[in-house]
Amino acid sequence: MKLTTYIVEGMTAFLVKLLLRPKVYYVKPPAARRRLDAPSLLIINHTGHLDGPVVTTMFRKNKIHNLAAKDRFEQKGFGFFLRNTRCIPIDRENPDISWIHESIKIINQDKECVAIFPEGRHGEHRKQLPFHPGAAMLAAVSQAPLVMVYIDGPVKVCGPRVRLIVSEPFHLDPPTNGMNSEYLNEQTEMLQQKMKDLMQELIKRIE
Secondary structure (H helix, E strand, O other): OOHHHHHHHHHHHHHHHHHHOOEEEEOOOOOOOOOOOOOOEEEEOOOOOOHHHHHHHHOOOOOEEEEEEHHHHHOOOHHHHHHOOOOEEEOOOOOOOHHHHHHHHHHHHOOOEEEEOOOOOOOEOOEOOOOOOHHHHHHHHHOOOEEEEEEEOOOOOOOOOOEEEEOOOEOOOOOOOOOOHHHHHHHHHHHHHHHHHHHHHHHHHHO
16 A cells, blocks of 8 residues: 555544544444454445545544545545545446445455445435445445444534444345345345434434
8 A cells, every 4th residue: 555545544534533523432332442343344324525534534443445436536636535545436427346346355355344325425414315226235245244334414624523323243134036136125225224223323322
């Protein structure tokens, strides 16, 4: 990994802690060591551009690769950040599965973590957008443990303190009749419901 990556990630972690002051809750404490015990697939709701840096900072002891829109990699400033913080591009204009192959390699060969945002775009405060099936597909193919993270956003620099809640690791049930659309739809709906439940659990703790 390039020296630039370590520098950018270190500066990002410092700024996230300084400006956003993330407060992390866990469904089943104690888990305050803030470390994932195995290469995992993190499933995160999407509140804004800072979601990835917040979660990466939270699990600073792990190497996390965030999936991000390919067109963002070409933007000035933001593109430099994405290219130097272990992000994996997804081409939204010409969909392919190269990001799945890259993610599986990272999880199963490199023994590192991948974070995905199944809503695909930023949602409104506590209003969850429908999940795309990519998260369920990647989870089923990789067989990685899943960890869900709900961010009470939108995350804004120098705004209210960012609060998150983290689920216990779990696995998807393997497909019994192949990875068909019925299986992917069922698993996607299950993940959506788990994220809603996670949101309600965080609301109970902070309000």
